[in-house]
Amino acid sequence: MNELAYQGLIYSLDESLTKTKLRTGEYTKNITTDKLSRWLDDNHVQYQVDGMSAFHFKFHFIRSKPYVIYYQWNISLLDKQLLAIVWPRRKSSYADRVLSDLFAHLDGHDLATISWMAPWVDMLCHKLSIEKNIPTIAVLWWWLAHFLKKQSPIIEQIVANGGLVLSEFPLNKAPTHYTFPQRNRIIAGLADRVFLPEAAQWSGSLITVDFACKMNKPVYGTPSGIYSPPSMGLNEKIGRGDVKAVWDIKSFVHETLGFCWSNKKEHSSLTVTQQHIVSFLKKNQDASVQEMVIWLDVATASLMAELSILEMDGRVLEGEWKKYMLAS
DSSP: OOHHHHHHHHTTTOTTOOHHHHHHTOSOSOOOOHHHHHHHHHTTEEEEEBTBTTSOGGGGGSSSOOSEEEEEEOGGGGGSEEEEEOOOSSOOHHHHHHHHHHHHTOTTOOEEEEEOOOTTTTHHHHHHHHHTTOOEEEEOSSOHHHHHHTTOHHHHHHHHTTOEEEESSOTTOOOOTTHHHHHHHHHHHHOSEEEESOOOTTOTHHHHHHHHHHTTOOEEEOOOOTTOGGGHHHHHHHHHTSSEEOSOHHHIIIIITTSOOOSSOOGGGSOHHHHHHHHHHHHSSSEEHHHHHHHHTOOHHHHHHHHHHHHHTTSEEEOGGGEEEEOO
16 A cells, blocks of 8 residues: 555544645654555545545645545546535525526436535435435535435435535544535535525625635526525625626537536647746646746746636646646
């Protein structure tokens, strides 16, 4: 077993072990992992650690990217266009109607949904996805082992439908006040687009919106009445321009989701500056912004804009210390 694989195991065995200690090598290297390895095999749980060749490029899109990801089943779903569907704990009949209309139009689109499998209305995203035979991804806010011990029916259904269940937390980590926003940032970072049917003024789903905006992910929402408490938070975000208003579900699905982002764009589809960036990074992996500005003779603002587009397209990754590299 190589060192990175070992780190993925001991992260779930040593409660005092932080991601910083993992990255800096400040950990005991004689912890026995045989029992945990057998449990992972028996429960079909796998994991990826930052630095492994298998570590999916989309994890690099996440601000404060995860160091370890534990998951069950179809990790290749991350290659698809991902539509995040998030909403508050309580929903209205309006949100029911919006979601029903949305999923009625999703047939035939090559995408997967992603949500947080909370025991409230968010579960509906996964249930509707399964009903429509759309693969779905559940991002957990606490330990994966908990759900597997309970033999959660929804996890079994997600997996049976070709879905994916994942968590960045140690396998026996209990939820805390910070695990919820951490999970929200994972959803925002993995999603290509985020959709909200409604959100009250202090809704936790707006945390996902804020993360998505910081990571330059487009966010969409269906506005409602200005006196409707379940929609006041979302309406405010739409008014500020953080969220794009969806006035017609059919048009949103077929015009917006119909243009799937490709992670393997042809070189000829890139702008001249983007082509120069790609060519430069082929020869100079782990290049800094300053290096590219000098060698490419381009303004910093223009370079950052083009790098953001290349990141969103899955061609370029931002690594440690603000250095960039080509995605494998």
